[in-house]
Amino acid sequence: MDPVHPDDLPSGGGGPLPQDGEEGRLHSVFSGAVDGVASHDVPAALCRACVDLMDVTGASVSLSGEDPDIRTLWWSSDEVAGRLAEAQYTLGDGPCVTALTHLAPVLAADLTRGPDAARWPVFSQQAVELGVRAVFSLPLNHSAVAIGTLDLYRDRTGPLTESDRSFAFPAADAITTALLALQAQDSGDGLGASWLDEAETDHEEVHQATGMIMVHLGVDPHHALARLRAYAFSHGQTVTEAAFDVIAGRIRFRD
Incomplete structure (x- = not known):
């Protein structure tokens, strides 16, 4: 970096x-x-x-x-x-x-x-x-x-x-x-819920797609995310859009 x-x-x-x-x-x-x-x-x-x-x-x-x-x-x-x-x-x-x-x-x-x-x-x-x-x-x-x-x-x-x-x-x-x-903030309406948790879950699809790539390729999480990012960049997509395609089976990574 x-x-x-x-x-x-x-x-x-x-x-x-x-x-x-x-x-x-x-x-x-x-x-x-x-x-x-x-x-x-x-x-x-x-x-x-x-x-x-x-x-x-x-x-x-x-x-x-x-x-x-x-x-x-x-x-x-x-x-x-x-x-x-x-x-x-x-x-x-x-x-x-x-x-x-x-x-x-x-x-x-x-x-x-x-x-x-x-x-x-x-x-x-x-x-x-x-x-x-x-x-x-x-x-x-x-x-x-x-x-x-x-x-x-x-x-x-x-x-x-x-x-x-x-x-x-x-x-x-x-x-x-x-x-x-x-x-x-501890509020009953949920507005005080942890936004740090939301930062983890908002890109849940990326987590899920990364896990699928790990299984397909037998690689660690960082390598899997790097492959997903590389695919997204080369195909003019955002990483979130590419993740949706992986989950839907439209993309399958192979070694």
């Missing part, structure tokens, strides 16, 4: 620390974004605030379960953001994968050429075909464990401004806190 690029990390190795006045402004913005919002909708409301208040085109949040290879799209601002997340899941590569692996922000300002495009050549090509020119992935991490990523994209090249960076990093922290609170 590619190491984190030095340009990804703000000075000091973490997000920009807001000054006293800036901290008050952020608190006001975040409070306004979630005012009157039900607890289970708070993370999505904070994502929408990112799109509304930052110079980005769209955003999404992808969650990770216990298996780092299995991720699920929890929320996206638009279809392109959703397809961008699915592309990274299918390829097993991209800015969000690097951010999860290294627990560090990945700020790819130009996917059309240069170092950013070279880091993830296949993903970059697919992103550009979707109209995406820049992607900024921030890990949602707690106690040195990544629970997902906040992924921002823009339809033109260019880095995040200092103002946007000073908003994005606290926003990722706020989304992490909201998701952890949601996980811990």
Whole structure:
């Protein structure tokens, strides 16, 4: 896996620390974004605030379960953001994968050429075909464990401004806190159910198809998932679509 690029990390190795006045402004913005919002909708409301208040085109949040290879799209601002997340899941590569692996922000300002495009050549090509020119992935991490990523994209090249960076990093922290609170919430209506469990079960078809490939080929889970991803990529499918075909018997892997 590619190491984190030095340009990804703000000075000091973490997000920009807001000054006293800036901290008050952020608190006001975040409070306004979630005012009157039900607890289970708070993370999505904070994502929408990112799109509304930052110079980005769209955003999404992808969650990770216990298996780092299995991720699920929890929320996206638009279809392109959703397809961008699915592309990274299918390829097993991209800015969000690097951010999860290294627990560090990945700020790819130009996917059309240069170092950013070279880091993830296949993903970059697919992103550009979707109209995406820049992607900024921030890990949602707690106690040195990544629970997902906040992924921002823009339809033109260019880095995040200092103002946007000073908003994005606290926003990722706020989304992490909201998701952890949601996980811990004990409500009779089921809204406090563990979204980490959902991250495991949302791609149940991928789990099932991977198991079938393991039996057919006599390989381990990671090899089986790699074969499924390779098939999906070579046939222009998402890994979820390919998994459905395996389960339905339309695809059968043989050694």
